[in-house]
Amino acid sequence: MSLGSPLKRVDAEAKVTGHARYTDDHQMHGMRYAKYVRSPLAHAYVTAIDTYAALALPGVEAVFTYQDVPELRFPTAGHAWSLEPAKRDVADRQLLTQHVRHYGDGVAIVVARDALTAERAAALVEVVYQELPVIATAQGALAPDAPLIHPEGNTLKKSEISANQPKEAISSADFQLSAHFQTPVIQHCHMEGVTCFAYMEQPDHIVIVSSTQIPQIVRRTVAQALGMPWSNIRVIKPYIGGGFGNKQDVLEEPMAAFLTQKMGGIPVKVELSREECFFASRTRHAFSIDAELGLNHDGILTGYQLNVLSNTGAYASHGHSIASAGANKISYLYPRSAFGYSALTHYSNYPAAGAMRGYGAPQVAFALECLLDDAAEKLSLDAVDVRLLNAARSGDINPVNHKKIYSAGLVECLEKGRELFEWNARKAACKNQTGDLRRGVGVACFSYGSNTYPVGVEIAGARMLLNQDGTVNLQIGATEIGQGSDTVFAQMAAETLGIPFEHIRVISTQDTDITAYDPGAFASRQSYVAAPAVMQAASELRSKILAHAELISHQPQWGLTLLNGNVVMAAQPEMVLMSVAEVSMHAYYHQEIGAQLLAEISHKTTTNPPAFGCTFVDLSVDIPLCKVTINKIINLHDSGRILNPQLAEGQVHGGMGMGIGWALFEEMIIDEKTGVVRNPNLLDYKFPTIMDLPDLDCAFVETYEPQSAYGHKALGEPPIISPAPAIRNAIRMATGVSINTLPITPKTLFAEFVQAGLIRE
Structure with missing residues (x-):
């Protein structure tokens, strides 16, 4: 039994020995580095911007301002797409802004040959601001004369839920109590910061390598931000050093994609410092x-x-x-x-x-x-x-x-x-x-x-492929971000297939051009939502293995089962007919019968x-x-x-x-x-x-x-x-x-x- 056992994480050795490669471990020849010009004011309009001194600095290759980015507005929340426009996330972002809405908001960005030069150049960009009143509280935001943070108003949305007449139920009780509670703004403080880079492998195809919880949603959002078809964006998620929800947002990937597009396809990296993570990524409400x-x-x-x-x-x-x-x-x-x-x-x-x-x-x-x-x-x-x-x-x-x-x-x-x-x-x-x-x-x-x-669509995909040596590659759309999901998926697959846990290799890197679709790691959903896809894929692959074993052994498939990586008689499990590896070799290399044995499932949970x-x-x-x-x-x-x-x-x-x-x-x-x-x-x-x-x-x-x-x-x-x-x-x-x-x-x-x-x- 694999499930219920305290088995070692499948990624444990790779992480503790340094073999695991995170986003910053992937370097490309000719990489350029970007650094934002950020507002020192929390609420303001940019009235003038001078990039001359920055562009004159040796090693600086470009400076882009809010005037250079697409006028398209896009959402950043990590939610699956909705067919109903009213249920989609609010599109209120641009790559750079003239209307500064928080301390550290980006008004320009520098691209240079190294990160230090980019940082020095960003400090040379001169910006003139028209300062506006700062709104910090609900009382300030909802006041009748409050300045507008967004054209649509300062109220994002409101809602009410009521069940079983709460007012009457409270008033009829023997005792009533009321109080006011206040919770703070905090930051996620994940070990790995916000980092990504992008390059173009074809004239119209952008590749993004990112530390993200939501590669498929990043793909869609970047396409929206740049006005491109979704299929023209490819997102690769390597090992990730934590996110806790911060990386359930599309953060710097649209900017990296924009910059590589503007720079002719060369790789451009956008990485936030720890200080920038506090005010330019996301916080808790x-x-x-x-x-x-x-x-x-x-x-x-x-x-x-x-x-x-x-x-x-x-x-x-x-x-x-x-x-x-x-x-x-x-x-x-x-x-x-x-x-x-x-x-x-x-x-x-x-x-x-x-x-x-x-x-x-x-x-x-x-x-x-x-x-x-x-x-x-x-x-x-x-x-x-x-x-x-x-x-x-x-x-x-x-x-x-x-x-x-x-x-x-x-x-x-x-x-x-x-x-x-x-x-x-x-x-x-x-x-x-x-x-x-x-x-x-x-x-x-x-x-x-x-x-x-039922607020969001819940879909997950899994692909299993039997290798020649009897091991199985499990490619899963669900993203491992440190929580251990890859390990429990391997346990699920091993238990349903009937092969040892050690014979399951989980492909932890997600690639939106290759990996089965899954919206990502959030809502404590992954082990629950992906489990049916893993179970069904494992069951299908198991049936294919037994069907081919029937051809070899001339025993009816219904009388066979898999146990510990072997094909055995269901009624006499101690009787081993052959190993799964033998079945696989026969399926791959027999001249007339068989084929590569694999299974792929996409499943929606309701x-x-x-x-x-x-x-x-x-x-x-x-x-x-x-x-x-x-x-x-x-x-x-x-x-x-x-x-x-x-x-x-x-x-x-x-x-x-x-x-x-x-x-x-x-x-x-x-x-x-x-x-x-x-x-x-x-x-x-x-x-x-x-x-x-x-x-x-x-x-x-x-x-x-x-x-x-x-x-x-x-x-x-x-x-x-x-x-x-x-x-x-x-x-x-x-x-x-x-x-x-x-x-x-x-x-x-x-x-x-x-x-x-x-x-x-």
Whole structure:
């Protein structure tokens, strides 16, 4: 059995030994390098631009300004194309802009023989700006006299969801509670930065090599940006050093394609510095949430209402889909209560926000899980008991989309977590505390989908080819970005085929001219959506192998099976007739019969089961120092059948670390008056290192999802969702202070503790 085993990653040795080749490892003769001229203002018009000094610098080959780029506007969000125009992403980008909309917006770009010369030349371009008022908040963006960031207005989109009359359900409850919550702008901080290069292999055919999560979407978007047929663009994705959603946007690929086109097809590289990644790639949306709920004395949640303002920054990117997705993802959590949700996404003069791990769910779950905890505390109810009463169960119906929940292990996660964490004993130890050092425990839950259906089309492709030596090449459209998808695909293929895991070679490089179609890595979709394609391709290849084995052995195909890379009698599996390698050699080289044995499947998925889970945390708060120390933290997950326990644990640990960072450390400090990013580097932007994280613990409650090809559900993004509210809830237990603004840094704690009278100024 391959699935369910903690098998080693198929790319592990290549990555740790340095054999894996990333985008920056691919060099081409004659490569040129590009560097942007970026605005020091967050909102302005360019009134004049002088490139003379830059062009005079030796080694500079071209300077292009906003006047030189196509007037075409294009979207950048990593969503599959929609046949319905109203459902397509907002096209509000140009390659360069005269109307500067955020600090660091690109107004010109230099191409030179080396990166240093390009950087020096960019500094020589003289630009005159007409400064405009900076808009930082929803109040500023939505004011009647607000200057327009885009011609269509400052409101990107708004939506409402209502199920089971939430207002009436809340008002009829024994107890009502409301609060305001605020989450910050943060950056993904993936190890590998934003980088790509492009060249032309034919007069009308552009090749782009990029560190991207979405090669097929990059192909389409670049074609849109340049006004070319989609088939004229080829995108190659080599190994990638992380993305976390930032690279679920089309970033610098259109510019690289434009530059190689303008430069006669020579290779041109566009690479962002770490500082540029902060303000010129994408960030997580800041949410402002007004929340209200109703809770009965017996702990039954009657209903809740969340009203969200989402700040998408200067450009739409994923825009309103983040805010709306947050609602859809948590609607499975407490499905027997009424649910109300309104959201408005607005532009601002902040750096553009886009997809980030969790896709709106962390912000929304933070508000809901904190407010529920506060309500339980005010009614003297146990926080775990309240969640057990209201948690989703198998057979429940989602009140928003009316879909049945077939597998739900949330109750089991809470019960197992309470036992492993020793909730009752730890909670009892936190009572009647005084002094400067206090302890608290907290819990929070989440639900999350396994793909984007029915909002987006979910399609995946797989191709399998039997080699002469009996091994199999698996070419998959789904993109490996560090999450381990290639490994579980190899496990799926091995299990369905009946050959050893070591005999599956996954071709990790995606090439849009060659690889089967898949929109990319996002929405925790890949293992779920690609699994049917892998299963069907493996089943088809298996049938072809057995059919050819029948020709050789003169045994009926129905009496044969594959086991450990051999053709055996189904009724007597110990009787080996021949190896798969022998079948393959015969199929390839017999003069009259056989052929190369291969299979290719493209499959659309129309189911989207939710994953569930929770976080338990024990922490200490040093009140005078405004310092939080996590003593113990554990995540519990229902992700259906666990395909590879070792990889699953790694995913959970990584997500927990990011969740702790979001809760206690991370924020992009942006001056609201000027829009300038004050900490665009890894020195001043604080996120947890290995020295800052506690021991991370996790456990799984295995269910079996009947809609899934192999019984599994989403796991990639869910681990990040519940740590922050659990940490906040533990801080409330320790101090009595409800802190509703993230991150909970010493600065935040000091202000809250002063207001609560715990610290005197």
